[in-house]
Amino acid sequence: MAVAFDEMNIPGGDLRPAYQELARWLKETPPEALEYRRQEAELLFRRIGITFAVYGEAESTERLIPFDVIPRIMSGREWTLLEKGLKQRVRALNMFLRDIYHGRDILRAEIVPDDLIFQNPVFRPEMNGQQVPHDVYVHIAGIDIVRVDAEDFIVLEDNARTPSGVSYMLENREIMMRLFPDLFARHRVAPVERYPDELLAALRSVAPQSASSEPTVALLTPGVYNSAYYEHSFLADKLGIELVEGRDLIVKNNEVFMRTTEGLKRVDVIYRRVDDDFLDPLTFRPDSVLGVPGLMSAYAAGNITLANAVGTGIADDKAIYSYMPDIVKFYLGEEPILKNVPTWRCREPKDLAYVLDNLSELVVKEVHGSGGYGMLIGPAATKATIEAFREKLKREPEGFIAQPTLALSTCPTCTASGLAPRHVDLRPFVLTGSKSTTIVPGGLTRVALKEGSLVVNSSQGGGTKDTWILDE
């Protein structure tokens, strides 16, 4: 694997401009002071209760995501390019979804194969012909971005269902500002605190026509045992909207109401953090206790807006991912600004043959997996693991895609033996309302804390960093 691109240091000893002030500050700051701040940050996270749950671990149902106090910094120029690319990508995602559930031009043009859509479990036939307000399907997108050099931003994954992590973006910043006021004074960091306002504006802008002029928005959570529960309560609080569970909602005459101390109150927009499968036991999984019976008929009647819309999984599916550059070109007639990772589709015999021959160098992912589970990282895997995976792959090739192992960029990070480079990715959050698409400058930087590790997922030992976009 090639030497990773370091976002702070240029080979040869120079610093990239965005990091110069930080480097000066680090030189003046004794390592004990950093360690002390790190402990303080951890204490704050625990006290505020910024925790997440790891499924399958009886012992500790609430854990902290490790927080690294060294910020990850990008220049305003880099951000402008990235922002343009993200907007383009999300516009294409929305147009693709609108097309898939209506005219299906893209299938007729044979850009995307039919069976990838119709045989895909995340395709929702219930959405065929369903109008969604302003044709917005993906109101909140989390696009995972990695860098391998100074020029390009590469999309690792589109998250168009219920992307999480934005609370960390906001809380990391709050905590950094508390711990390092001096460091902020020495930089011009673009603020992120407008995110909740922009999210609320986007959600209100897509209220159904039958809503009053002051639409009621609620956030639907699976409940306190969900791994992202903290984020749900955090956002509801920042937005000033009710945090509801399925049992708080009831559907009457195809309208959705919440049970309040003053009786039933109509809800117009639901920012739902419950997966499609669990939304409505009458339409989807009948055993779901998280959902609201009848919600889908109120949705079909156009009396409720769900954000994100039902069926968006078909756009962020890993099988569809490899077609994204073509999807962007097809709908927008533009060259994609953000690159894709070269991807071998194991469903295609030629690609499969190549993948099977090169397993030890590739990353193989399950098409429907998430959170870093069920994937093979060839270069880091033992022979036995690779052979076991080979069998799985042969049995069900259409369930997998493969990509080269990317040398993700690195950033300086606190480790037991002082500052050292660690691999990072970035998840900016893209909001789409009736009129505009907005992105607060920044996002969630995830960092693989183990030396050499490329897995940034919090469920597998990843941490987070505050992400600074310099306002130049």
Next chain:
Amino acid sequence: MLSRTAENLYWLARYVERAEYLARTIDATLRVTALPAAYIGKTNEWDSALLTAGVAASFYQTYEEANEHNVVEYLSFSADNPSSIRNCIESARLNSRSVRTALTSEMWDTINSAWIELQAVWSKGASTREELAKFLRFVQETSLRFDGSAYRTMLRNDAYWFSRMGVHLERADNTARILDVKYHVLLPEEEHVGGPLDFYQWSSILRSVSALTAYHWVYRETLKPWLIADLLILNDTLPRSLASCYGNLVRNLDQIGVAYGRQGAAQRHARGIRNRLEHSNMNDIFQHGVHEFIQEFITDNSRLGEIITKQYLI
């Protein structure tokens, strides 16, 4: 607001109040049992503590004897006792998590810190009396901090009123229960057999509702059972008296009634109890029978809890 939110706020406040009451009860019992036997007679004070906590029946399913070790363990740290202090704090934290959006950050911090301390410091219980004393202080301080942060930081809207109703309903229940268990030592002198030794019983009652000093300020008298009963039942200047709790409950329910533009069974029922307390005097109560009076009150009070639940919380 969501019914579920109101319900969680109401129960959260009840759990915190209950934890404090249990801590005070244990504290008072420790004091009285530390006295030489000649001063307190033959009653088993640990058994009374269980009765005032309302958990005697379940206690004896696990334990043979109500002694200091067993009762302290059961009331403070037991995972099996749903209303042990530990479980009250656990439940309070779970409720807080469900209604984080309705809590101020100060209130959340109080409960969350208490829960963290409970796990970090008290997971194995208290092995000495000194440790126990520290634990009881921690519980009381948590409750004070919670109450104080609610008072100082919450918006005065339905969320606040539901939370206060939880406090007052629980408090009224606690005060009534201690009277229920100890009423016999409060009977007028000619009727009971305890003699002057009851002084320590009386002060113990006052201590468990943090009213010992208040008593002296209100009556400027030595401890007299008649006046103790008066203080705890009818004196609305004492925050833990039944009269004061009901003054507050009626006020909170009225505030909700005004905000929502309608009254209901809860308002009427609470007002009925308050009027009864307002128009009683100790003479009548003793004539009628303190014990009967208190038992009726306990029933009426839990009835109010049911009515509030039906009217607002489900």
